[in-house]
Amino acid sequence: GAGFIGSNLVDSLINEGFDTYVIDNLSTGKRKFLNPGAKFYQSDILDLQKMKEIFEEVKPKAVFHLAAQIDVQTSIQNPGLDAQMNILGTINIIELCKTYNSKLIYSSSAPVYGPPLNLPVCEQHPIHPLSNYGISKYTPELYICCYAQLYNVKYTILRYANVYGPRQMPKGEGGVISIFINKMINNEIPVVFGDGEHSRDFIYVEDVVSANLSALNAEKSGTYNISTNKRISINKLIEKINTILNKKVVPEYKEERLGDINHSCLDNQLAKMELKWQPKYSIIEGLTKTCQFNKEIQ
Numbered sequence: 001g002a003g004f005i006g007s008n009l010v011d012s013l014i015n016e017g018f019d020t021y022v023i024d025n026l027s028t029g030k031r032k033f034l035n036p037g038a039k040f041y042q043s044d045i046l047d048l049q050k051m052k053e054i055f056e057e058v059k060p061k062a063v064f065h066l067a068a069q070i071d072v073q074t075s076i077q078n079p080g081l082d083a084q085m086n087i088l089g090t091i092n093i094i095e096l097c098k099t100y101n102s103k104l105i106y107s108s109s110a111p112v113y114g115p116p117l118n119l120p121v122c123e124q125h126p127i128h129p130l131s132n133y134g135i136s137k138y139t140p141e142l143y144i145c146c147y148a149q150l151y152n153v154k155y156t157i158l159r160y161a162n163v164y165g166p167r168q169m170p171k172g173e174g175g176v177i178s179i180f181i182n183k184m185i186n187n188e189i190p191v192v193f194g195d196g197e198h199s200r201d202f203i204y205v206e207d208v209v210s211a212n213l214s215a216l217n218a219e220k221s222g223t224y225n226i227s228t229n230k231r232i233s234i235n236k237l238i239e240k241i242n243t244i245l246n247k248k249v250v251p252e253y254k255e256e257r258l259g260d261i262n263h264s265c266l267d268n269q270l271a272k273m274e275l276k277w278q279p280k281y282s283i284i285e286g287l288t289k290t291c292q293f294n295k296e297i298q
Contacts (some may be wrong), residue, residue, distance in 0.1 A: 001038060002029025004168045005107065005208055009030035010035045012209045019157040021058050023051070024067070033167055046090035051198055055096045062103040062216055065093050065160060068137070069095030071171070072111065076258060086136035094140070094147050103154040104144060105215045110161050110201070110227075113137040119231070120201075120267035123159070123223055141223065148221055156215035156275075158208075161227035161266045165286060166293035176203065176234075177287070180241055181294045184249045194256040196235035201227045201265040204286030205277040214277040227266035229277050240284065244291045 001010045001022025006029070014037040022034060025044040034040055039058075043050045045067050068086050069075065075082035089292045090106070097104045113121050129135045147153040162178035171179065177199035183190045204239065211226040232240075238251055272278050281289075 001066075002026060002031060002034045002297055003066065004164060004165075005205055006064070007033035007035065007167055008165070008205050009066070009209045009212050010038050012213060014038060017215065021060065023054060024062060028169060030167075035098070045092055046084065048092050048095075051092055051096060055100050055102075059100055060102045062105060063093060063097055064105045064107075064212055065090065066107045068107070070109075070133070070258070072131045073133055073257065075136060079132040082132050082136050086133075087139045090140035091143055092144055093155065097155075098147055098151045099152050103156075103216070104130075105156045105158065105212055106140065106144055107212075108141055108157050108159040108223075109134070109137045110159060110225075110266055111261075112141070112159060115261050116263065116265075120209070120227075120265040121225070122267040123225055123270055131258075132291050134223075148278060157223040158211055158215060158226045158271075159223065159266065160208060161201035161225070161264070163202045163205055163208050165290050168205070168290075176200075177237070177241075178294070179289060180238060181245075181287075182253045184238075184241055184245055184247050185291075185295060185298060187247075188247070190249065190251045191237065192234055192238075192251045192253050193260060194234075194262075195253060196238070196251065197233050198262045199231040199233045199264070201229070201231045202214055202237070202283060202286070203228050203279060204281035206288070207281055210280070211271065211275065211277050214275040215244055216273075222270075222274060222275075222276055224271040224275060225266035225268050226277075226284045227268045227272055228283075229265065229268045230283075231263065231265040232283055237283075240287055241291065244284075244288055 020038040100166040111134035114130045168178040180190045
């Protein structure tokens, strides 16, 4: 709730009139992003005793689970830490949702699929993660579905494409747009791994927030891709940021990294149909808003 997607979601929940509570250990989240309208508990999802006390006090009707280790390279270098936070931490959350009969809305991610056999990737695509991060985001999905069968835990699993927008920290693969914009504003050279022709499906954070709100009202449990169903190459992306910022920055190209896939694009038809959701922001609209935000915080 103090991180990138979570703090944007909390703002929307409060605007919609929901009683909203935030649990965050502030390891990557920022206090300044906390909405004062939400009650804040500083805790770690691995601290089960503290989590039990909070759930006992709040008795939430729904839980949005966005706490995670999100960096692909960190997951490769430190798989134990990655698994602890993303798998064991999530098991704690699922257990509490079972106990308090809370609906669970879980933020998953495109890396669960691994290299795509075809594009766009639909929810039935085989699961072959290419990184430990993909494994640690997918394993909780199995636990969630198992708890749904055993204990009737209600859930929605949202598999995000590459999310970007205001408040994103400029680090990790997910934060590539934020990294590029910050460097380009400051006339520094962004680094591209590979030839820049690899492509991604970038989705603006407000569209991800609206998907979470749609999931709250979903009648049945399910797993959905949250994406734009369009992809853009990294070279084209830099071109567009240059246009918005009125720059002519040329990136530095380096060798491809372990665990990176060449092309990623998620099919969002199921979410449109069953969640009655659809993305509203074009890449240009999203980039313009993100550039504006990043300029203001320089």
